[in-house]
Amino acid sequence: MQQDRPAHKDHADTDRLAMGRDFQRIRRFSEQLCEPLVIEDYGLQTVPEASPPKWHLAHVTWFYETFLLRPFLPDYPVFHPRFEYLFNSYYEQTGTGFWPRSERGLLSRPTVSEVYDYRHHVDDAMERLIATCPSDVWPKVQMRLGIGLNHEQQHQELLVTDIKRHFAHNPLRPAYRADLPVAPIASPAPLTWTQFDAELIELGAGPEGFAYDNERPCHRVFLEPFSIADRPVTNGEYLDFIADGGYRNSAFWLSDGWATIRREGWSCPLYWEGQADATPDDWRIMTLGGMRPLNPAEPVCHLSYYEADAFATWAGKRLPTEAEWERAASDRPIAGNFVDDAWLHPRPAEKTDGLRQLFGDVWEWTGSAYLPYPGYRAPAGALGEYNGKFMCNQMVLRGGSCATSRDHARLSYRNFFYPHERWQFKGFRLAETVQ
Amino acid sequence: MQQDRPAHKDHADTDRLAMGRDFQRIRRFSEQLCEPLVIEDYGLQTVPEASPPKWHLAHVTWFYETFLLRPFLPDYPVFHPRFEYLFNSYYEQTGTGFWPRSERGLLSRPTVSEVYDYRHHVDDAMERLIATCPSDVWPKVQMRLGIGLNHEQQHQELLVTDIKRHFAHNPLRPAYRADLPVAPIASPAPLTWTQFDAELIELGAGPEGFAYDNERPCHRVFLEPFSIADRPVTNGEYLDFIADGGYRNSAFWLSDGWATIRREGWSCPLYWEGQADATPDDWRIMTLGGMRPLNPAEPVCHLSYYEADAFATWAGKRLPTEAEWERAASDRPIAGNFVDDAWLHPRPAEKTDGLRQLFGDVWEWTGSAYLPYPGYRAPAGALGEYNGKFMCNQMVLRGGSCATSRDHARLSYRNFFYPHERWQFKGFRLAETVQ
Amino acid sequence: MQQDRPAHKDHADTDRLAMGRDFQRIRRFSEQLCEPLVIEDYGLQTVPEASPPKWHLAHVTWFYETFLLRPFLPDYPVFHPRFEYLFNSYYEQTGTGFWPRSERGLLSRPTVSEVYDYRHHVDDAMERLIATCPSDVWPKVQMRLGIGLNHEQQHQELLVTDIKRHFAHNPLRPAYRADLPVAPIASPAPLTWTQFDAELIELGAGPEGFAYDNERPCHRVFLEPFSIADRPVTNGEYLDFIADGGYRNSAFWLSDGWATIRREGWSCPLYWEGQADATPDDWRIMTLGGMRPLNPAEPVCHLSYYEADAFATWAGKRLPTEAEWERAASDRPIAGNFVDDAWLHPRPAEKTDGLRQLFGDVWEWTGSAYLPYPGYRAPAGALGEYNGKFMCNQMVLRGGSCATSRDHARLSYRNFFYPHERWQFKGFRLAETVQ
């Protein structure tokens, strides 16, 4: 019995060391992502839903300060009394209120330099907390730190997608990085299908390991037989939809989708530039490397749920449910084109057989609404607002994108966005019911 | 073999006779519902989502003209060439366009009298079609007529709910009918629960009998064990939620719900009049019989999905899924307080044991998003727009209300509305996962 | 000296008799204007600025009840306690508040019949007041009655223009009266000019006779020499402006005007139907007699200040100031095409020489902002809100229109509207500075 305790202690220390290393690595990566920016870029907010880089850098820092340092680090000196108001995102239960989301770009102060000071102040304190917090407190710290690190990784993805959004708004179309690799123009790999039989599956994350609350509890779901496409829909296939009058024929569209494309004047995915009657060679797209010719072999990206659904209707197929997607992906490795690979753009599918590109490249819209799993209960307090309060009016996306960190992706991961939102790296794959 | 043909013929004739009688009965009922109106009432549209009575009377008539008389009755003389534009609701594929929904109240012409003429013109032609259409055409006519009659019954419910909406907007608070019965003020029956084990059920309508396309195909769904409340939540229980600061505490609310109640300034269900700090006796509600004191024993009614969900969160419960609701209701008779009973208001639950009020009284919000069943395919053509194109952003309601026709209610019936909409007779019942 | 008093008494009685006759005549005329309407028409409000006929009938009645019967007729029984809330237009100082202007069309009750009952109730009481009020009260009653009758005449003009607005919104384009006379299609009379020398004039109404407060005090204004066109600009001349790209060339437009025509998509005056590249013969216009071919000889009508100003800029001229207009009109008879003539549409100018059509046909936009005359002071109390509080952001129009009563027109009359408003019978005449 006695030996257990040192062993346990060792294990806890290893956890601390590992988490401390993760903390340093993830914190550093946020700043690395900002290295290509000039100071003027840090404050930009061109649309309400995409925040300024400076805000992301400060907000993820506020998270540690609020949920870890204030409650758990004795004598922690708060960096600035107003930052809890300026850099809270939406947590109502912290009681401090928050600066309006749509006005995050209207603050020149604190300066970029002051925000970096804030980060380093919190970094130092966090390392102290990880090293010194009593072992009875550590499990709670560990749990919250896990959320905090995943949270920062989510904001790293937003950093990338928001910078793309802001730069695309500028008529000069500046490049975020001029040195990104580019895939050769090619035609898409042929579309093949994998079939699954009727089956009672388990959906969601089991009790071990890190997962967000919304991935739990694991529960049983019955699937009728279905087929799923082996790779996402490509730009080339999507061009066929456009050429066939896809954006002009209401028969393909959900009612809210049709209203949206008419109100917004959409006739192609976000970041495409061309005319409805352009030939494929005429289309150009804005990327993080600047303007490029459209590559038909790449997964189509930056489209709304409405566009994904309309394409599927046009093609006589449908989107997979999240349960079908998770079943199909359940025996695949979590491999693919992630932010770690630094392409920052989806890549063409390899010309091999079988299910691929489930992870990385593009988030895949599913046909499932974002709702609680049976038995879900949001945690108490402000952290309970992290996921639960958004379980209405949004659709689930699965798999991760070229802007996601590889170690952030999970089989059970549920991303969610409103059906009209397009600025993330979002694509889709087709499915159909086997009857 | 020979006997078959006359028998078949007889059977078809009986169908025709029966449907002819249904047609007359249902057509007559629309006009009966309008008898308490004065001419000025027929044109009212106080909110974009609630149409004028005159428009409902004409639109249901347009449906027969468009989908039955024009295609199937030779030499049918169209009543007025512009009515297909004025009284189409949302069918894009008819190719005629339609007068904007939000402007239906801006047309004084055609007059009420002309709309009744239109109805009678179409009635005469429909009776001719039912009596005379060739037997090879009859199955298609029969199928579309089934939709047309269900469609008119849906608009009868809307007639009732829209009239209530329009009259409640008038500061004089006029009564639609001063002679309606009123339940005595009482306290609610105690809340009891029925439990269901884990089970693989069949959800949706089978191949026989009339059902909308969205109720099919019948398919298998696995249910984890759950409990469901034996009756809907009452006004009295909802008053406790209000008194406990329900509308002031963000912790109970979905994010979109919290934004909605703050933007709209809601602090109680629609049609309640009182103050946040009123005692129960001070609350009054607008009904189709005019203003009345609030009855704590009645099912709470006219609330949004957000309010139903917030109450459930406050109560530590949740809403049932539509599969759970259908399982619970599957062995119950379709009995309850329908429009046929002419209360036009939900009634208190009887003080008996066991599951009750599943049908009639109030539509019940479920926790299920309105999405296609696996294998669903919308029919081709404009009639395919009836249900399928709304499968996004809306939530399912089940069971029917005091404004629904008894013979319109079905176990598999899927009603759907946006989560913020309140003007239907909508309530909810609680459920919970058994763990 | 003694004889004076009976004489004075006689004079007062004559006043009472005359005003009583005016009261009856003017009240009757409001109802005559509504005779062509069906009940459904009375409640229409197709745009926020144009009220339903029923509202006009009730509001002018409320004016007498509020400002005459309640204060001056002992024991006057108010017709309905909520009507002061429902039918007040904008008088904040009555303390009762008012039903929102944009929602006047959302009230089916009181019914048309009840509104007529209200009118007759107030008519009876007014006749009693006129006949019986003590002679020391009479001057105040007489003054307010003068305002009340002019007020009702203004609303008679609005009745006509609002009915036109509402009927033009209906795609059936119903005629208000099918029996109106129509001028033959013709070409415009040639445009000639009258010149005035520099002069110090007196502007505004003198102390005698009825005038609104905003026409006083009479004061001195110095005019530099100017020329003014002998008749308003015609449809034919306006067609030349359109054909010359008038609506496509920003150089002609005020900044707010250019923004307005682009936001609203205007490419012709209100009620014109045709294409920008139509030949003159292709244009049709909506009138109170239904759709008609455009008559080039008629004064152009239903345009905004922005369009009048843009035409003048295009033509190298300008609009007259209100002082110039009043100087030019000061020795002309108040004669022209008024509502009394029952054309209800502007008529072509006679082919004679000299200044004409100053009164009637179309209100004429001037280049003067609606501001107080030097020494103006609004009366105390709610009646002081009649004119004074609108003295900002509006432009002055002069002369009266084919929808104005002849005995309502005055040389000093100042009408005023926002520069973007078009639904009145508004045209303009050109002027220029002589240098």
Added chain:
Amino acid sequence: MQQDRPAHKDHADTDRLAMGRDFQRIRRFSEQLCEPLVIEDYGLQTVPEASPPKWHLAHVTWFYETFLLRPFLPDYPVFHPRFEYLFNSYYEQTGTGFWPRSERGLLSRPTVSEVYDYRHHVDDAMERLIATCPSDVWPKVQMRLGIGLNHEQQHQELLVTDIKRHFAHNPLRPAYRADLPVAPIASPAPLTWTQFDAELIELGAGPEGFAYDNERPCHRVFLEPFSIADRPVTNGEYLDFIADGGYRNSAFWLSDGWATIRREGWSCPLYWEGQADATPDDWRIMTLGGMRPLNPAEPVCHLSYYEADAFATWAGKRLPTEAEWERAASDRPIAGNFVDDAWLHPRPAEKTDGLRQLFGDVWEWTGSAYLPYPGYRAPAGALGEYNGKFMCNQMVLRGGSCATSRDHARLSYRNFFYPHERWQFKGFRLAETVQ
């Protein structure tokens, strides 16, 4: 005769030298105004009407490039081909279009450093143009350069007022300059009046010297006798208006003003912070030096026309017309608290007798709409858009402010803003008609 030419040449050279010095001085001053900024401040646009400092620096530079260098300097190399699109403000007739005004803050590129490069590129070219342009071209260059320098001075004032607007939006309330002088708290000087007799005056700029087109032609205006206050209304006097319920009583307000303060929730001038029921000592105001206590002796500032008019109504007075203001100011020196004095805030009136503070401190709202003077004609081409197209819906302000350059102020200067706009240094002085 011959001697004339050298003399003439000398004179022209002197002009060139003087204008060259003015050019250098004014260009330098724009950059001096930006010295207290950090890079993050340069891109801010917190409200659509207030532009980012970076935009101002580039736009005034674009003006010289567009109207002087491109047409008149042979072989001038345009700095960047897209800058004419990015930095045009509103000139439609240049044919290049312009980046939307409300999105000027959404451009991180060009960077601040690139904008300074642009300035210096243009400065160099302008000095070359001034030195070398042929004498037959010089008069045109001289005229446009006069406009360009006045234009830059206007934007210098906007730089100051826009920076104040942006900084006040930040909840940290940063100071633009912490070293500004502050007047001691004091009570206002007594209000005295100066009377003027009826008189025919000449209004506007004569043919000599620089003036904008809208100040011409000089013309005759007759003034009825009037009195005008010797100094502007003070904070202390305005506090009395607030304390007397000024913002709660509709009787004081123009209709559009009442609607504005209710829609916007205004209960005090812009930049005041306090409660409606605060004591004078509780009020604080945001200044370019940061937050300060309110000084009752200072001219009230940053209010709308509606508030100025409401105060005047409450006080039983009115605003002066621009003709009255110009008459009153016509024999006063152009002296006062200008931007050159570097207070950047209005100062209390000196406790002396007689008319004062007509120039500097605060722009003074007049009761005159901004309209063309008789005989006004906008110049041809894009420069004709400078003033003329704004002659609708705006009100005239006179005199200049603490953010105006001393050598930019003129007796005949007509500033103009929409009645609801408050972010300039605007106050007012009272007047009344003598009867």
